[in-house]
Amino acid sequence: MKKKARILMLIGALLPLLLFVFPLWKITLEAPQYPTPLGMFIHINDFSDANPHDIKNINLMNHYVGMKYIPEAIPEFKIFPAGILITTFIGLLIAWKANHKWYLYWFILMVVLSSAGLYDFYLWEHDYGHDLDPKAIMKFTNPDGSVMGFQPPLFGTKDILNFTAHSYPQLGAYSLGLGMGLSFFAYLLVRRENKKTTLA
């Protein structure tokens, strides 16, 4: 059983590497004038078009309300990949040598780091949606008189002016989640085994 758990931990540690292959997140913008919706994939090291030129066209749309252009690169594109490589390395070390409690510690580490990543993503989205050019062509206000922001949802679907924005995790994120789940499951497996052994 311990061997099985060790293999699960090994797979769990490797799965986040798929983030280098598959996108983490996708934001899709639907509007009547866009029979093919505009879309942007967020990778751990890049933004990419869902269809050719989508990011350019999102920028063109957004400049009317004074939003900044989606940057070519952000610091996170360096930090995230490094984080994934380091945690994978740690995970592999744990799978190779360490005691099952370390499986839990790795899981907690990953939860903390992922939450930090999501929070960072939220901050970027908030800034992107609220830090508007004061010379914006069109200015909108909320019913309470405050300046309307155009922050896309962190997760889920939201109407923003004439667009419906969808924001959902992609295969990369699911791989990360599954990897984390496996590490926790591996921990539980061993713990249950140990309890049985203790009882016996």
Place this chain on the structure above:
Amino acid sequence: MTALIATMVMLVGCNQQGNNSNGALSSSAAEKVYVAPGEHDEFYAFISGGFSGQLSVYGLPSGRLFKVIPVFSQDAEKAWGYNEETKPMLNTSHGFVPWDDSHHPDISQTNGELDGRFVFINGNNTPRIAKIDLSVFETTEIIEIPNCAGNHSSAFVTENTEYVVAGTRFSVPIPQRDMPINEYKGNFKGSLSFISVDPEDGGMDLSFQVLMPGFDYDLAHPGRGASHGWMFFSTYNSEESHSLMEVNASQNDKDFIAAVNWKKAEEYIKEGKFKTMPANYAHNVYDESTHTATSTMKKEVRVLDASELPGLVYLLPTPKSPHGCDVDPTGEYIVGNGKLSSDLTVHSFTKMIDAIENEKFDGEAYGIPILSFEDVLAGTVKQAGLGPLHTEFDGEGNGYTTFFISSEVVKWKVGTWEVVDRQPCYYSVGHLMIPGGNSRKPFGKYVVAMNKITKDRYLPTGPEVTQSAQLYDISGEKMELLLDFPTVGEPHYAAGIAADIVKERSKKIFSLEENKHKYATTSDANVRVERNGKEVHVYMTMIRSHFNPDNIEGIKVGDKVYFHVTNLEQDYDVPHGVSMIGANTSELLIMPGQTETFVWEPKQVGVWPFYCTDFCSALHQEMQGYVRVSPASSDIELSWTLGED
């Protein structure tokens, strides 16, 4: 008013139901042509504009007009022939010719079936053939035809688009020379041209011409299947008259269909049996990556003399000045539509080959064997109507022929030659079109009749009324008139194809990265204005919703200002336009990723605006700029800005 329309709709509805004897289950004509909002038509129809010189694109069965593709005539709407990039497309050996008479579109084929890559169409007046690329629905090549006058028997393609043909309707002295007109007979010649089409890029090249007797060459169709390798041309004026043709060219009881063995011609070319004649003709090519056309004058042409080269051409006697010369989907039957007759003459390809092999000749014309009429005749569709013009096929063993004088479409059975059905046309139908009707595999669902006279069919618009086409359902035993729809110019002829073959290949934008225009400005960093003496080049960009630069100073009266404008958009259906006050040319309409150029020669001092002419965005009205024009003696430096106070 609404009630009135409702009543009319009801009346029309009842009327349709009354006509339709197939019972309550069959749908009405209105339902059959109704394409719901947002839905697509089943077929593209490419309908020639005749004296408009253009080619219009319709959807069937709705009859909705999608686009008028400029071909031989200047089009201010799209700057065709006005901007610097497309002016060379209308160059000829006679100089810039801004108009032509476009007649017969034909779609490229592979293995005898429509492949939807190109449409070819002839310019009748100043002989030319144009190629329209169906990935962009734009004219990308025009080749002038030397030794030709009235390029009418054109632009029909062979089974694998090896060649597109051109034939002279008016025989002329070849080569042209100063001579008395009444010495026509025996001295004037006809020419049939074979323009090769590159299988890879579609590039056209005048491969060879067949020199023919001085008849009038009217229409043509390719052999297919067993008759692949032959091209059939109808002729009239075998009398070789040169005046009062309506009488003098209508005396012979029979004219000819000329069967040209182009495989044999290829052998003769290979054997060097051609003469190289000096010539002068324009070959104009539009390059999609440079968005620019170039015109090259070609100086010679290879000529094969049909009188001297045995086996190259045979003449099939065909009654009464045949117009259409149509080949059925199997390639066995060649239909001669004797326009002054009431019968249709159908020749058999098998019998033709047999007659050639057994030398069943009935004389010769200028050394070209005339095959015995009875020995090549497959059958006659008797007393089918008056004035047959053109036949197409449904692929189910039926032929459909237009009769101009009796103004009807007649359906008949291939093989038994019996008439099955007839439907009136409103009025005086010329040609007709079944999508794929000139191929091995027609899509036999609809026939479009193109009428020569409209009179009272639509709301009147003064003495000049719209020209008109009519759509018939031919899926049943009886034809059913579904729809009248107006056309652009005179709809001489048409070609149709299943939309699915074409629409997936239709480009959405031009890639900015692949823009190789000499004066392209693909990023805002390269925006500039350069002076070279009195010539000024403005390297300008456009994107929602501004020009860059939008303020220019330092232009002087007497300058020649070239505006090279690049549309930086890379989104579907976001063209921008641009026009300058007082420019002696048209606007530009620039697609995403494309560069176009107009010339402005300012004649008055002042500050003159330019603006975007195609509603592009919510800020379209703000998409404008100014050029300051100073006196010729001024020493104001060139400057250009965007967004500076």
